[in-house]
Amino acid sequence: MKLPSSRGPVSDAVITALSQGPHDFTAGDPDSDDDLHLALFVLYELHYRGWDGVDDTWEWHPGLLGLRARLEAAFEAELRRLPVPGDTGDVPHQLIAMTREPGGPSLSGYLRGRAGYEQFREFATHRSVYHLREADPHTFAIPRLSGAAKAALIEVQIDEYGGGTAARMHQEMFKETMTALGLDTTYGAYVEVVPWQTLANNNLMSLFGLHRRLRGALLGHLAAYEMTSTGPNRAYGNGLRRLGGDENATRFYDEHVEADAVHEQIAAFDMCGSFCAAEPELAADVLFGARCVLTLEDRWAGYVLSRWEQGESSLRI
Structure with a gap:
């Protein structure tokens, strides 16, 4: 890069x-x-x-x-100024409640029904910064966990990495979407043109992943990601099909609809629930990590949609 x-x-x-x-x-x-x-x-x-x-x-x-x-x-x-639930007695159900809260403007809804082809290309450009290394930031947590929480995280990550088959790795599958959209699949090719809101979303994962003290926040981040993935990815796939995308173009999104429906239960209960039972003093950090990703994703989506509503690109061009 x-x-x-x-x-x-x-x-x-x-x-x-x-x-x-x-x-x-x-x-x-x-x-x-x-x-x-x-x-x-x-x-x-x-x-x-x-x-x-x-x-x-x-x-x-x-x-x-x-x-x-x-x-x-x-x-x-x-x-740290973001509001986090004070009740940490039932973290899995707190996560469910947080991920069902009304968020900001629906970027997935816009992409499903209204976005033009160039706007969908922009969306994939933003997301490429993460998707071309998808799962890597969360993998930093594996050696920092033990027992049931570690096993649950590994179960999620095995799917993310294609069960050991390179072509099924989500990182590789996203390249098919990028190729169908005429985008450069080189790792990090679009760091130059994405705004700071996109970089902040990626930096959040690295902040949590590279600090052992924030391992709870990293698990909360991953759980919130998985628990808010199925509906948006269905919308992304349908939006791309509406714009003429074929099976190869939409495979990445369709795969996430199926996989993340399972992952959300594993992440909330088996991973975060087990982690909080083993390290209850870090339960608040799990909720903090979830709040951070939900807030920053809403901020990024709001920025992208505001630029499009003004008839402008959401990229630095």
């Missing part, structure tokens, strides 16, 4: 540094959400597949880690 263009002083400092060999590094403060979330995304990617031409030893460079900690603190402080 090629390093993107900077969006402010901090992302510029990070990208400039990574273009060189490891050396002493310092940076100031971000001047915008764009700057903060691009810098954080670039830093997090060092723990995934990395950047073209960037020395791998940057991954654990003290200067970059210090900056990442400051950016994470600012991001987490914003997230």
